[in-house]
Amino acid sequence: MSFKFFDKLSQDFSELLNDKKECNVIIEVDKGENKKSFTSHSVVLRYRSTYFTKELENTATNENHVKTIIKPNISAKIFEIILKYIYSGVVDIKNIETKTIYESMIVSNELEFEELSEKLESYLVESKASWLRTHFSLIYHSIFNSNKCNEFKGLKRFYNDIITKHPNLIFESEDFTSLQEVALISILEKDNLQLEEIKIWDYVIKWGIAQNSTLPGNLEEWSEENFKTLKVTLQQCLPLIRYFHISEKDVWEKLKPYRNILGMQLWDDLNQKIIFPNQPVKSLVLPERIISNPELPRRVNELISTIISEEHVAEISTWIDRKSTNYSLENVPYKLQLILRGSKDGFQPKTFWNMCNGHAGTVVIAKVAETDEILGGYNPLTWDNSKTQDTYMETNDSFIFSLKNGNIQNSILSRVKDQYSDSALYYYDSNSQKERGPCFGDCEFLLQSSVSDFTKDKKCWCIYGPGYNYYYEKSIRTTDDRFSIVDYEVFKIVKK
Structure with a gap:
C-alpha cells in the first residue's frame, strides 16, 4: 500500500x-x-x-x-x-485566453513536453472548436510546419475533416501556395474530398508552379527542363490524382498541356480509356472520390467567416431580430452569404463600393490589427455606389458592435439613436470612395485609407470621447486611436 x-x-x-x-x-x-x-x-x-x-x-x-x-x-x-x-x-487555464493556450501548446511541443502539448491540444479540439475554425488559416499552416508527422495529430484530424467537407477554404485561400507539401498530400489522400477531380488537378498545378519562381509565365515557352522541374516538385502529389475520373474534355484541355509530367504510360492509358473504355490499363486506377452532395449545404455559419465564430453569428442574428435572449446555435434563423473578403478580394475602399453595390441587409465585420477587437456594423439598406455627392442615409434598424474575443470580455451593441436615424449611414460619392469604405453615423465605425489599403496606414476610426455628439447609443471602442485592420468581410444576411 x-x-x-x-x-x-x-x-x-x-x-x-x-x-x-x-x-x-x-x-x-x-x-x-x-x-x-x-x-x-x-x-x-x-x-x-x-x-x-x-x-x-x-x-x-x-x-x-x-x-x-x-x-x-x-x-x-x-x-x-x-x-x-x-x-x-x-497549468491553470481558467483565466487564460485561447490564443495563449494555443501558443503554449506550440512551445511545449518545441520544448518536448509531450504530455502538456497533447493535453492542451485535446482541450482546444474538445472545448474551443469555434475558435479553431475562426483562426483556420493561421493554425492549419503552422501545425504542418513541423517535419514530425506524429505531432498535433488531433488538430490535423480536426482540420482535415473540415477541409474534406469545404476544400475551397484552403484551395482558395490567399496563402494556399505557401502550404506545406505534407499538408497538401494529406488533403489529396482523402477519398471523400468534396471537389471535382479536375479542380483538384488545377490547384495542384498552381501549387507546383508557385514553388518554382523561375518557371516561365507562358506555358508555350516552357522547355523540357521546365516540365522536369515541375514533375520533380509534384512527384509526391501526382500519384494521388484520380486521372481516370476526369472527363474527356478536361483531359484534352487541362491535362494534355502537362502530359510531359504524367509519364508516357499514364498518358497512353488515358487515351486508351477514352477510345476503349472497357479495356484494362497498366496504370494504377484510384477509386473515384465519394462526393456525398455536390452542393455541400453548410451548417448555419460553419467556416463561412474566417473572423467570427458560430456564437458571434447567433449574437448578431439576435440583435437583428431585437430579441431579449440570444438564439441558440441550433435556432439561428439566418445564414451568411459572403459578398467580399479583404484577404481574397483586396482592401481598396473602391472594391467595397463596387462589390457591395446593390446588396441590402448586410453586415460588415473587421478585425483590428494588433488587438483582439472584432468590430462591425449592420446595414438593412442597399449599398449604393452611384451617389453624385456624399449623402446621409436614414434607417432605424442599423447598429454597430464590438464582439467578445480574446481579451475582449464582453460584446458591445450600439443601435442608431431615434433622433439621428436620418444620419444612420454615410454613402460617399465616387471620388470619396477612393479613400473611404463603409461609414456608420458620424465616423462611429468607419473603414478608410489614404493609400487605398485598409491594412496599411491606420486611418480607420471609431470616434470616442466626451466631445462627440454620437449618432449611435455608445462607442464600440474605448480609445479614439485610429487603426488598420488585418482583414474584413461583408455578408448578406439571408433567412434560412
Missing part, C-alpha cells in the same frame, strides 16, 4: 521555483523591451525535459558556474506558464 502526497510535492516544487539560492541556469526569452530572464535549476530541467538535457549539454558554463540558454522566439508570458508546469506539474 502506498500513500501519495502529490499535491504537497507540487506545492513544494512551486516554491523551489522562487528560491534563487542554488539556481545555476538562466533562461532568456523574448526580445526587445519584452526580453526577460528566468532562473532555474539544471537538475530539474534535465529530469523534466529531454530538450533541456540536450541544451544544457551544449551550453558552456560561465565563471560563476551558471549556464545561459537563449530562446528569443518564446514570449515571456508563455514561458512563465511552461516554467510553472516544469516545477509544479500544474
Whole structure:
C-alpha cells in the first residue's frame, strides 16, 4: 500500500521555483523591451525535459558556474506558464485566453513536453472548436510546419475533416501556395474530398508552379527542363490524382498541356480509356472520390467567416431580430452569404463600393490589427455606389458592435439613436470612395485609407470621447486611436 502526497510535492516544487539560492541556469526569452530572464535549476530541467538535457549539454558554463540558454522566439508570458508546469506539474487555464493556450501548446511541443502539448491540444479540439475554425488559416499552416508527422495529430484530424467537407477554404485561400507539401498530400489522400477531380488537378498545378519562381509565365515557352522541374516538385502529389475520373474534355484541355509530367504510360492509358473504355490499363486506377452532395449545404455559419465564430453569428442574428435572449446555435434563423473578403478580394475602399453595390441587409465585420477587437456594423439598406455627392442615409434598424474575443470580455451593441436615424449611414460619392469604405453615423465605425489599403496606414476610426455628439447609443471602442485592420468581410444576411 502506498500513500501519495502529490499535491504537497507540487506545492513544494512551486516554491523551489522562487528560491534563487542554488539556481545555476538562466533562461532568456523574448526580445526587445519584452526580453526577460528566468532562473532555474539544471537538475530539474534535465529530469523534466529531454530538450533541456540536450541544451544544457551544449551550453558552456560561465565563471560563476551558471549556464545561459537563449530562446528569443518564446514570449515571456508563455514561458512563465511552461516554467510553472516544469516545477509544479500544474497549468491553470481558467483565466487564460485561447490564443495563449494555443501558443503554449506550440512551445511545449518545441520544448518536448509531450504530455502538456497533447493535453492542451485535446482541450482546444474538445472545448474551443469555434475558435479553431475562426483562426483556420493561421493554425492549419503552422501545425504542418513541423517535419514530425506524429505531432498535433488531433488538430490535423480536426482540420482535415473540415477541409474534406469545404476544400475551397484552403484551395482558395490567399496563402494556399505557401502550404506545406505534407499538408497538401494529406488533403489529396482523402477519398471523400468534396471537389471535382479536375479542380483538384488545377490547384495542384498552381501549387507546383508557385514553388518554382523561375518557371516561365507562358506555358508555350516552357522547355523540357521546365516540365522536369515541375514533375520533380509534384512527384509526391501526382500519384494521388484520380486521372481516370476526369472527363474527356478536361483531359484534352487541362491535362494534355502537362502530359510531359504524367509519364508516357499514364498518358497512353488515358487515351486508351477514352477510345476503349472497357479495356484494362497498366496504370494504377484510384477509386473515384465519394462526393456525398455536390452542393455541400453548410451548417448555419460553419467556416463561412474566417473572423467570427458560430456564437458571434447567433449574437448578431439576435440583435437583428431585437430579441431579449440570444438564439441558440441550433435556432439561428439566418445564414451568411459572403459578398467580399479583404484577404481574397483586396482592401481598396473602391472594391467595397463596387462589390457591395446593390446588396441590402448586410453586415460588415473587421478585425483590428494588433488587438483582439472584432468590430462591425449592420446595414438593412442597399449599398449604393452611384451617389453624385456624399449623402446621409436614414434607417432605424442599423447598429454597430464590438464582439467578445480574446481579451475582449464582453460584446458591445450600439443601435442608431431615434433622433439621428436620418444620419444612420454615410454613402460617399465616387471620388470619396477612393479613400473611404463603409461609414456608420458620424465616423462611429468607419473603414478608410489614404493609400487605398485598409491594412496599411491606420486611418480607420471609431470616434470616442466626451466631445462627440454620437449618432449611435455608445462607442464600440474605448480609445479614439485610429487603426488598420488585418482583414474584413461583408455578408448578406439571408433567412434560412
